[in-house]
Amino acid sequence: MTLLALERLTVRRGDCPVVDAVSLNIAQGECVGLIGPNGAGKTTLLRAALGLMAHEGRSSLTQMSAPERARHAAWMPQSREIAWPVTVETLIALGRIPHLPRGARPGAQDQRAIDAAIHRMGLEGFRHRTATQLSGGEQARVLIARALAQDTALLLADEPIAGLDPASQIATMQVFAGLAREGHAVLVSLHDLGLAARHCSRLLMMHAGKLIADGPPREVLTPENIEHGFGITGFWADTDHGPVFQPLEVTG
Template identity: 60%
Template sequence: MSLLALDSLGVCLRGRTILEDISLTIEPGEFVGLIGPNGAGKTTLMRAALGLIPCTGRSSLAGMPPRARAKCAAWMPQAREIAWPVSVETLVMLGRVPHLGAGQRAAPEDIAATEAAITQMDLEALRHRAATRLSGGEAARALIARALAQQTPLLMADEPTAGLDPAHQISTMETFAGLAAAGKSCLVSLHDLGLAVRHCTRLVLLSPEGCLVADGAPAEVLTPERLDVVFGISAAFRTGEDGPLFQPLRVTR
């Protein structure tokens, strides 16, 4: 059963077409990197897929009631703003809200999910700190942990590695890859093509005009011609003993 199905999805905002005729499905066990240049519509696609903005076409998630949708897909937006000075532990626990009834206290499984997410994102030392006092990178990790605690079949994250140091970038991508290996799926927008190539099982490439250019394995999607036409770069792409390695080299236009 598909965790997300988009059929001819389109978005027009303020009289301008942002996305046009996007069709794709995400199945269990996939780690999908959503890539494209600035302004290609990556954030818009995910928000439309979740029903957060109006769209044409169909999304399997958009029409769901909010609570039902929150049990199917966890969402981490690009914005890192945290409004209330709750502890990091409490912030992560908020990921369990879709699973709790009105006035219901956290059950042992909710506490266990919160603890697992805190451990996964290396937040043990920060659990009692006010979330409003975190650095940008720390806040990103806490918000990823909140999404992980939600324990949904699908996790959608908009530039989750932005602002993280290299070690936490790698560990975050490994966490997403681990979820996919366990049968869940992740849809993650990324600008770092090196991380995308190394960790994602599949890439979805959007053009500057908001059209789907390619969808498949990283080596199939990031051809020299597409790198030139879509990104305006050349790159070295090798697969060795340490796995696939991708390094942008120069601007081509």
């Protein structure tokens, strides 16, 4: 089942296309890594797909009403500012708003979703702490949990593991891969190519606004692609612990 379809999605800055006629489908059960250098158009692609900025072409998400879209797709932007000194549990509970009638309070089903998100992100010990008093990495995990509590078919996340410690980065990618195995779909932009290789079932590589590669990690992270897309060399190995990819040198 297709959960996101883009057809020649284009975003222009003046006459220059920042995202240039990108077409792709994201299906149920996929954990898709969106990779590319800074300025490749990854954030713009995600925001345009959600209808958050003007674009040409078609996104299946923009065909939905705003309430329907909020129940179908959760969005995690790069910005991680928590403005209000509320408890972690209260902040995570905001993820349930799309599922509640106007003015209604969370019920038993909502609480189960909140509890499941807290458990997935290892935040049991933070439940009653004030979110604004947490470290930056801890706040990032809380915001990921808020998106998980939304319990949507599709999750779009823009660099969600940036700034997290290695254990939290790995744990978060394991959560995303687990969501895909459960039948959800995840589209996540990443700069860590090693984690993308290990935890994503598919990679989309962007360069200068164009989608230049799409497929399983081993087929995308080829020497030719990473030199063209990133200007680097890299090392790939299939090991007993799964695939390992390590960027090595700048090519020039």
